[in-house]
Amino acid sequence: MKASAQRKTVIVGMAAGLILLTGLWGEQAWADTTPLKVDSGDTAWVLVSSAFVLAMLMPGLALFYGGLVRTKNVLGTIMQSIMILSVVSLLWILFGYSLAFGPDKGGVIGGLDWIGLSGVGSQPHPIYAPTIPHQAFMLFQLMFAAIAPALITGAFAERKRFTSAVLFGALWSVLVYVPLAHWIWGGGWLAQMGALDFAGGAVIHISSGAAALVCAIVLGKRRGYGTDYMAPHNLPMTLLGAGFLWFGWFGFNGGSALGANGIAVSAILATHAAACMGAISWCGAEWVHRGKPTVLGVASGAVAGLATVTPAAGYISPLSAIGIGLVAGMCCYAAIVWKGRFGYDDSLDVVGIHGVGGVIGVLATGLCASKVVNPGGADGLFAGSAGFFGVQVLVVIVTAGFTLVATFAILKLVDALTGLRVSSEEEATGLDLSQHNERAYS
Amino acid sequence: MKLIEAIVKPFKLDEVKDALLEIGIQGMTVTEVKGFGRQKGHKETYRGQEYTIEFVPKVKIEVAVNDGQVQRVLETITRAAKTGSIGDGKIFVRELTSAVRIRTGETGESAL
Numbered sequence: 001m002k003a004s005a006q007r008k009t010v011i012v013g014m015a016a017g018l019i020l021l022t023g024l025w026g027e028q029a030w031a032d033t034t035p036l037k038v039d040s041g042d043t044a045w046v047l048v049s050s051a052f053v054l055a056m057l058m059p060g061l062a063l064f065y066g067g068l069v070r071t072k073n074v075l076g077t078i079m080q081s082i083m084i085l086s087v088v089s090l091l092w093i094l095f096g097y098s099l100a101f102g103p104d105k106g107g108v109i110g111g112l113d114w115i116g117l118s119g120v121g122s123q124p125h126p127i128y129a130p131t132i133p134h135q136a137f138m139l140f141q142l143m144f145a146a147i148a149p150a151l152i153t154g155a156f157a158e159r160k161r162f163t164s165a166v167l168f169g170a171l172w173s174v175l176v177y178v179p180l181a182h183w184i185w186g187g188g189w190l191a192q193m194g195a196l197d198f199a200g201g202a203v204i205h206i207s208s209g210a211a212a213l214v215c216a217i218v219l220g221k222r223r224g225y226g227t228d229y230m231a232p233h234n235l236p237m238t239l240l241g242a243g244f245l246w247f248g249w250f251g252f253n254g255g256s257a258l259g260a261n262g263i264a265v266s267a268i269l270a271t272h273a274a275a276c277m278g279a280i281s282w283c284g285a286e287w288v289h290r291g292k293p294t295v296l297g298v299a300s301g302a303v304a305g306l307a308t309v310t311p312a313a314g315y316i317s318p319l320s321a322i323g324i325g326l327v328a329g330m331c332c333y334a335a336i337v338w339k340g341r342f343g344y345d346d347s348l349d350v351v352g353i354h355g356v357g358g359v360i361g362v363l364a365t366g367l368c369a370s371k372v373v374n375p376g377g378a379d380g381l382f383a384g385s386a387g388f389f390g391v392q393v394l395v396v397i398v399t400a401g402f403t404l405v406a407t408f409a410i411l412k413l414v415d416a417l418t419g420l421r422v423s424s425e426e427e428a429t430g431l432d433l434s435q436h437n438e439r440a441y442s
Numbered sequence: 443m444k445l446i447e448a449i450v451k452p453f454k455l456d457e458v459k460d461a462l463l464e465i466g467i468q469g470m471t472v473t474e475v476k477g478f479g480r481q482k483g484h485k486e487t488y489r490g491q492e493y494t495i496e497f498v499p500k501v502k503i504e505v506a507v508n509d510g511q512v513q514r515v516l517e518t519i520t521r522a523a524k525t526g527s528i529g530d531g532k533i534f535v536r537e538l539t540s541a542v543r544i545r546t547g548e549t550g551e552s553a554l
Contacts, residue, residue: 229495231488290487300489337490349489 039131045260052251053143064241072430084169100181107189154348155212199256201311201361209355210403221345242299253313267313270321278305281329304332307357312365315377320368366392443538461522481529
C-alpha cells in the first residue's frame with residue numbers, strides 16, 4: 001500500500017539521519033565570547049517549570065480531555081496526547097529546535113545549524129536565556145512545542161484515526177508551530193517588529209485554536225451530533241486534569257521569565273488572578289444564561305482565563321490580569337454558546353477557549369503592557385503607545401491566517417497518506433476498542 | 443407460583459428489602475433499570491449543550507413466591523416503596539411455570 005511504504009521510507013530515513021548525526025556530533029565551542037555564568041536559581045526554576053509544563057500535557061490535558069469524551073473513547077483520547085508528546089519531543093530534539101530558534105535566516109526560519117542539538121550545550125545562549133544552560137532553554141521550549149499540537153486533538157475528538165492524529169501532530173509541529181515560534185520568539189520577522197508574546201498566546205493558543213477550527217470543519221461532525229447523548233463521561237477526571245493545567249500554568253507562564261526573579265513572580269501572580277477571575281466570570285455568565293452554575297463551566301472559565309493571560313502575563317499588573325480574566329470568562333463562554341449557531345463540531349471547544357482566548361490575550365497585551373511592570377517589555381495602548389498595539393494586531397492576523405491555510409494543506413496531505421476519520425462502525429464501537437483493542441473500564 | 447416484578451425508586455430498595463425479609467421472603471434479585479411513566483426526566487447542561495434525559499433510574503426487584511403469598515407481598519412492597527409522589531413505580535405479576543434450586547435439584551414450590 002502506498003501509505004505504508006511512504007511511512008516506512010520516512011522512518012528509515014529518520015533513523016539513518018539520526019545515526020549519522022550521532023557520529024558527527026561533538027562539542028562545539030561558542031565563538032570567542034567569554035563563557036556566561038550559569039545561575040543555579042534560574043536554572044532550577046526553568047527545569048522545574050519544564051516539568052510543570054510537561055504535567056500540563058500529561059496528565060493535565062490528557063485527563064481534561066479524557067473526562068470530557070464518552071466512555072468508549074477515553075483511552076483513545078489520552079493516547080493521542082501521550083503519543084504526540086513523545087513524537088514531537090523527538091522531532092524537536094532532532095531538528096525542530098534548530099529550525100525554530102536557530103540563528104535567523106531572513107526572518108523566516110532558524111535553519112539547521114543546531115541539528116541534533118549540535119552546539120546546544122551547557123553554555124547559556126546570550127540572547128534567549130543568558131543565565132541558564134542553553135539545553136535548559138531548549139528543554140523548556142520543547143514542552144511548549146509538544147502541547148500545542150496536543151491541544152488541537154480536542155477539536156477532532158472521538159472520530160480521528162490514531163495514525164492520522166499522530167502524523168498530523170508531527171507534521172503540524174514542524175510546518176506550523178516551528179515557523180510561528182521562530183517568527184515570534186526565535187528572532188524572526190514579527191519579533192523584529194517588536195511583537196511580544198510572553199508565554200505563547202499566539203504561538204500556542206491562537207495557532208491551536210485556528211487549527212482546531214479547520215480540523216473541525218474538514219473532519220465533519222461526530223455521528224449523532226445534536227441528537228445523541230454525548231455528555232462527558234467523567235467530570236471528576238476532567239476537573240483533575242484542570243487542576244494539573246492550573247498548577248502547571250505556573251510553570252508555563254512563570255518559567256517564561258527564564259529566571260527566578262521578579263518577572264517570574266508577577267507573571268505567576270497575573271496567571272493566578274486571571275484564572276480565578278475567569279472561573280468566576282464564566283460561572284456568573286452561565287448562571288445568568290442557563291440558570292445554574294456548573295463545575296465544567298468553572299473549570300472552563302479558569303482555563304479560558306489562563307489561556308488569555310498567557311501572552312500578557314509578564315508584562316502586566318495584577319489588576320490588568322483580573323480585567324483580562326473577567327473578559328476571558330465572558331467572551332469564551334459566549335463563543336461556546338455561539339458555536340452551535342455556526343454548526344461546526346469542535347468537540348472539546350479548542351476554538352472557543354484557546355482560539356478566542358489567544359486572540360483576546362494578544363490584543364490585551366497590546367493594551368495593558370507596561371514598562372513599569374517589565375522594563376524589558378513594552379508600553380501598550382493604555383500606557384500611551386499605539387504602535388505596539390498595531391504590531392499585536394498584526395500578530396493575530398498573521399498567526400491565524402498562516403495557521404488556517406497551512407493546517408488545511410496538512411490535513412489534505414494526511415488524508416492522502418492515512419485517511420482522517422475512523423469508519424462509522426469504528427466510531428460507533430469507540431476509539432478504545434477499534435484503535436487500541438482496549439477497554440477503559442471493566 | 444408467581445414471579446413478582448416491582449419497579450421502585452432506587453432509594454427505596456433497602457426499605458422494600460427489609461419489609462420483605464420481615465414477612466418471610468428469603469431471596470430476591472435486583473437489577474438497575476431506567477424508565478419513565480408519568481414522571482418527567484431532567485435536564486443536563488455541558489458547556490452550552492443541553493440534554494433532556496427522559497429515562498429515570500429505577501430499581502427492579504424480582505421475587506418468586508407461592509400463589510398464597512402473592513397478595514401479602516404486593517401489599518408489603520406497595521407500603522414500603524410508596525412516597526406519594528409521581529414515579530413511585532409499578533408492580534407486575536407473572537405466571538411462573540417452574541423453578542429449580544440448583545444446589546439440591548429441588549423443584550416446584552420447595553425450590554422457592
